[in-house]
Amino acid sequence: MKSLRYSLAALALIGTTHAAVAxxxxxxxxxxxxxxxxxxxxxxxxxxxxxxxxxxxxxxxxxxxxxxxxxxxxxxxxxxxxxxxxxxxxxxxxxxxxxxxxxxxxxxxxxxxxxxNPMFLMVSKSSDITSFKQLVEESQDQPFLYGSSGPGTLPHLAMAATVVNSDLKAEHVPYSGSGPAMNALAGNEIQIMADTETILENYDLRPLAVFADHRVEGYDDVPTVEELGLPALDFAxxxxxxxxxxxxxxxxxxxxxxxxxxxxxxxxxxxxxxxxxxxxxxxxxxxxxxxxxxxxxxxxxxxxxxxxx
Amino acid sequence: MDVILAAVGDAFTWQALLAIVIGTWAGIIIGGLPGLGSVVGLTIFLPFTFGMDVITSMALLIGVYCGSVYGGSITAILINTPGTPQSAATTFDGYPMTQQGRVDEALGWATFASFFGGVLSCVLLIFCAPQLAKFAVNFGSIEVFALVCLAMLCIVGISRGSLLKGLVCGMMGFFFSTVGSDPITGADRFTFGTYALSSGLDLIPVVVGAFALSEVFVRFSARNEEATIIPEARLRFPGLSEIGRRLIELVRGSFIGSFVGALPGTGAAAAAFISYAAAQKLSPRRANLGKGEPDGIIASESSNNAVTGSAFIPTLALGIPGDVVTAMMMGAMVIHGITPGVRLMADQAQTVYALFVVLIIVNVAMLILSKPSIGLFRYLFKLPLGFVMGGIVMFSFIGAVSVRGNPLDLVVAALTGILAYVLRRGGYPLAPLVIGMVLGPALESSLRRGLLISRGDFLSFFTHSGIATTLFVLIGLFLVWTVAAGILDWRAKIAARRQPAESAARSATTPEGGP
Structure with missing residues (x-):
């Protein structure tokens, strides 16, 4: 049982290894x-x-x-x-x-x-949808799918609020993060995503609306959701x-x-x-x-x- | 061409080379220590990179990453304890080789396969990154579901002897992975109202318990100093003719690794299992797999290191990190003002090419540093066994808790260790448990997402796309093959049992019936 003795000694040393926090x-x-x-x-x-x-x-x-x-x-x-x-x-x-x-x-x-950072409602650049109105119209035949970085995250909430407050028909598909959701958007598995400028700039995306009370600098032609006839939704x-x-x-x-x-x-x-x-x-x-x-x-x-x- | 030359110049500065040497060596050691893996290694080194320039900091991190993926194989082979989950498949053949006294050969193959896989995936990254990235985009939830199903089938292969026991362990691992937040609704599952469990069970504490702690328990309970001696770690590289003989295995493993690495949300551990499953069906020496066959080590190590290069494909080409490790790398890039994404290649070609060069140097450095690193482990394991085992326990717990700083993970590691010991005593294979745990979340969320996308129609999975159909057909073939082989095996066994019985009966009757 020599090895057992050694191990007990080694284990005792472990107790002393924790860092003393000043x-x-x-x-x-x-x-x-x-x-x-x-x-x-x-x-x-x-x-x-x-x-x-x-x-x-x-x-x-x-x-x-x-x-x-x-x-x-x-x-x-x-x-x-x-x-x-x-x-x-x-x-x-x-x-x-x-x-x-x-x-x-x-x-x-x-x-x-x-x-x-304010959030944008966006679609893939490869899609032919250029306005929120068009998005709503096209969603009537078959509901779109919107992605998010997980259930109960801001992208999810922003879109859920949009669906509740407008005629847009869309259903939620959660992913494990913004990255995988972007992959799904690129592969047309989902069609809509709400996220920040960082995501918008890094991928081939087209903003349709911004969830803020005023237009955002650098995106002057992107309307706020209030301008589109929705209640003033503010998601950042x-x-x-x-x-x-x-x-x-x-x-x-x-x-x-x-x-x-x-x-x-x-x-x-x-x-x-x-x-x-x-x-x-x-x-x-x-x-x-x-x-x-x-x-x-x-x-x-x-x-x-x-x-x- | 000027860009490439400038990039080579960027990569061959003394700072970058020093960072590669330090990073790779530290990575090998960290990967080799059970419990400490790629994520812990990168977390340790990430703060150091804040003061460095882009290439040097990436060189350090890539070194740690590639080194740790390789390092995990050293302890997998020596003491049946994978240093990282990525090397779990290396134990299947690595440890039997050690028991047969072929440590040097096993380590040699592991090192060479890691190097080969790493370099091949770098080459693919350099020449095919845009194409592969485009292809990876076609892998939606339904395709990933099919791929994960295919990978799950390797449980069948590795639980040779008792399929039922293997499946039980696989289900157990799958169940472990469902504890915590539901990936689709966010509701808590199997938490018994305890808040601590709502973050779920992490992979690392479970792997640490299942392999490292249970191994320590087994060695203690053996009460036999002879059987628990750790053989001296030596390294012998395979000769050219041997490499030639197994070249096809190396290439297949590397391609599988490169391909799986390019898909978002899979990772090196899944790649190693898929590659091992492929070797079980396609290797000419498949009958020996699991009994100490170098092909098994090659399948595992070439594929998990091939992931290191190709994991950068979605990260660099699309800005989509494939796993936690590349997500951390992407974070480090952002700190230095490089934003991975669709425009990176066009905007910052020189930096990207410099990264490619760094990746190749890291793999060469890994090959060179393998010998001194294994030498270090040789000295470590020469210590009295008790110290080695105590050290393993210590590092296991450090690794378990450092992944996300949750004290619950210590309890999980300890309990899994005891459970795994009991399972091993009962002859249950532990690898399916880890496979269930690694692939479980991907299987569940891809299936449920797929159902959301197909609006609840499972049958449309089979015709969703060419890729999905191909993968499902492969699964079907695999099942038919396995069942057919099982029946043939069973008939052969019956025949073999009847034959001695018949000949015995004949010999019994002959004296009477004979003249």
Whole structure:
């Protein structure tokens, strides 16, 4: 049994290998796997942000269950002044209405919104559909299929809201991400997709409408959904920073100032330019009101489309 | 031509070459350690690339990626524990060869097949990327469903001995993959109301438990120091005549890998299983597969490394990452201002060609670095067995938890380890469990998406497109072939049983009936 003794010794050593975390180390939770769209922005946000705060920070990816696992971890760290979450729109404003989660929109101290990109309704460039009107007409014979990056994601909600509020006949086919959905669009498996400018620019797509309250710069001939006779649907892919509840006002103030300075820094600006992320800063109070409003709107959409439980 | 020369110049800077050497070597080691695979390796190295230029950072990441896919085969062959899920199919023949004392030969074939697959897929990437990308677009949900069904059939092949036990394990793996969010509706399934389970069971913790931990348990329970000794790792490259003899296997594996890699949403593990299934039907030495036949190693390793090159086809040509790994690479490219997509080739030809050159250098570096890396594992495994096993347990758990930082994954790994040990004791093959787990999500979501697209008409799957029809016909042929072979086998067995009985009966009657 010599080997058993050795193994026990080795296993005992394992106990000592965990890294000692310094008390003033800031943990930035990103609820997606490393290398994803949100992660990239978070990682370029992190250096300037920690510099502003004067602390060392670590980006930690806690992925899973539509970004709610990582978000729940932030919510559960009540009172911990050394953890924040870099959050996507879905985890804060959609998922709480979809399933039972250990958090809700009230579980956080809101710090700031960093970026936001309006979504477009688009079709493949190879299709002969050039306007929303034509899309609606052609959908009457046989309903179109619209893709999304998964059930309960923003692309899904935007299209579900469009279908409920217009004569468009279309059904939902979810994919595991924007990439596979684009592949399906290229192969004409689906015909419609709602997503951001990044996707629009990278693939052969034609925008038919924009889910915003005004036309977007650079796409001046793309009408807003309101102009097309639909209710003013506002769907954008945004990201923001939240901290757990129960941190001191002073700490929250520090975070807010650091976030503002980071978003306004040249370094972050030049990155956002490259990654086509639209900087859209909102301070703590505005951000909180914004999330609350989005949460309620999305909840309504989910109920109208019969998606809420 | 100027562009290509400039690209070669970009790739042959000392920074890029250094990054390739460091990345590839680190990749081989990380891939070889059970539990730590491509994703963990890339996560470790991704932050380092932020300060580098495009080519150097891509060189580092591609090195880690290709190295880790190859590295997984080293532990698969030495201790029956694939370092990464991509190498699970390598254990089928790699470990039996080790038990027969042919470690050097097995490692040699694994290394050479990896190199061959990697280079061939680079060549395809360079010359056929646009065509292959166009072809991959034709692979919609229904075609992917047919392909995954075809791949699932390899469970039949590898559970030789007891098909029923193989199918039980395959179903178990498939069931594991359904835990968590429903891919179509988003509702929670089999979570028993526990929030922790709603993110589902990840592949890595299950693979770590099924192979690495159960292997440790088996070795301990053997209580026989002789049987658990890990043979000394040596490497002997196959000679030219041997390569010539098995060239067709190398080429087939590489083509299957290149092709599967170009499809979005499949990946290297699926490619290796498909390629192994093909070898079971087409290799001239198929009777020996599973008993220590180099063709099995070639099928697995040439195809999984061929994926490394062709996975870039949809990423570069369409901006569609084929799997998590290429999604991470794409992320790294975006950080450096390259946006993969339809316009990349036209806008940034020089960078793209430089990437191709880097891919080829990485494969050559892998071949050169294989010897020192295996040497390192030789020293590691010379440590007292207990330390080695303790280390495997440690790295398994680190790997299990580092994929997505969810503590649940530790529990999953531990429980799978115990389950796998029990299954192994009962003579159940574990590979079908991993196959079910790898292919399950693709099978389910492609079927349900296909039904959405065909508006609930399953019969129209068969006539949906030429590709789908061809694949379904192949499945039909495979089934007929397997059943026919089974019946022939069974009749031969019956005949063999009757013959001795008859001759015995004859010999018993002869004395009486004879003169």
């Amino acid at each position: 008390a003033d180390n800031l943990e930035i939770i990103v609820p997606f796997a490393a290398g994803g769209a949100t992660d990239i922005v978070a990682r370029s946000f992190e250096p300037t942000f920690s510099q502003q705060l004067g602390v060392t920070s670590v980006v930690r990816n806690v992925a899973g269950a539509s970004a709610t696992v990582g978000t729940a971890e932030v919510a559960n760290s009540e009172g911990n002044p050394n953890i924040i979450g870099y959050e996507p729109a879905g985890a804060l404003s959609i998922q709480p209405s979809l399933k039972k989660l250990p958090y809700g929109p009230d579980s956080f101290t809101y710090i700031c919104r960093t970026v936001s 892919v945004w990201q923001g920073v939240v901290a757990p509840k129960g941190i001191s006002d002073e700490r929250a103030q520090q975070y807010a100032e650091a976030c503002k300075a980071t978003v306004e820094s040249d370094k972050f600006k030049s990155f956002a330019d490259k990654a086509k992320a639209g900087i859209a800063y909102l301070g703590p109070d505005d951000f909180k009101a914004f999330v609350q409003k989005r949460f309620e709107t999305n909840k309504q959409v989910l109920e109208d489309a019969g998606l809420a439980p």
